[in-house]
Amino acid sequence: MASMKINRNNTLDVLRLIAAMFVMLHHSYPLTGNFSPFSTSGDIAVSIFFIISRCVIVQSWYSEPTPLRLF
Numbered sequence: 063m064a065s066m067k068i069n070r071n072n073t074l075d076v077l078r079l080i081a082a083m084f085v086m087l088h089h090s091y092p093l094t095g096n097f098s099p100f101s102t103s104g105d106i107a108v109s110i111f112f113i114i115s116r117c118v119i120v121q122s123w124y125s126e127p128t129p130l131r132l133f
Contacts, residue, residue: 074114081111 088104091097
């Protein structure tokens with residue numbers, strides 16, 4: 063296989079990581095039987111995570127618009 067260099071902006075990855083960490087923190091409280099003090103921020107973090115993920119998917123589609131792309 064030919065080697066491809068992929069130029070990426072990691073800002074979206076960092077924002078997704080932060081949102082995912084808030085989601086994990088939000089979901090960790092019910093596992094321990096405690097009330098989550100992060101209920102609102104957890105809901106917002108889920109929304110942010112999915113919005114950024116959609117942006118990444120759309121950006122990927124614009125770079126190569128083939129539904130059967132194999133890696």
